[in-house]
Amino acid sequence: MDPLMHLLLPLLFLLALKVDARRAVLLAPLAVLPDLDALFGLHRALGHSFVPILVLPMALLAYSHLKRPEWFAAAVVAQFYLASHVVLDLGGVAFLWPVVQEQFYLQLGVTLTAEGGLSIGFEADWGMQELADMGTTYILSDFGFALILLLALSALVFRKEFLAAVSKAWSFIRSVPGLLRR
Numbered sequence: 001m002d003p004l005m006h007l008l009l010p011l012l013f014l015l016a017l018k019v020d021a022r023r024a025v026l027l028a029p030l031a032v033l034p035d036l037d038a039l040f041g042l043h044r045a046l047g048h049s050f051v052p053i054l055v056l057p058m059a060l061l062a063y064s065h066l067k068r069p070e071w072f073a074a075a076v077v078a079q080f081y082l083a084s085h086v087v088l089d090l091g092g093v094a095f096l097w098p099v100v101q102e103q104f105y106l107q108l109g110v111t112l113t114a115e116g117g118l119s120i121g122f123e124a125d126w127g128m129q130e131l132a133d134m135g136t137t138y139i140l141s142d143f144g145f146a147l148i149l150l151l152a153l154s155a156l157v158f159r160k161e162f163l164a165a166v167s168k169a170w171s172f173i174r175s176v177p178g179l180l181r182r
């Protein structure tokens, strides 16, 4: 999945749940962080394994629960962002790397067939596959391009609303340094 989607989907989810916006925005980069493992030629392994995704944040949760209660809410959001990354990457992640040198994958789908009368089917495929292409990660995939195209088309059709939304987003972005200093 695109880093853009990794960033936006869980962030929007938390904002919709009315989680503290400042905390949600400041910690959002954690949702993309696992993909930096491509820089080490260990994409979908090093940053996507149970150690950074589960063990470290759970240790932080336990520590903050016992010693730093003021960190606890941030630790929960951090755990949510890291876990969201692997959930969105379920098409293939080496979650047990380096213990298991293979990717787990889960592919689900619902199909509609028109041959011989309409019928709806459910597809599920899961298993293990070899680690492949560990030095490359998408910055933008076909899905990201489709999204940008859709956005451009909507921006054309809804020019006035689009400009209003952009200026609103821009004033929010300008308020982020202030949020950081608080």
Ligand SMILES: [Zn+2]
Pocket: 001, 034, 035, 044, 048, 085, 089
């Ligand atoms: Zn990833």
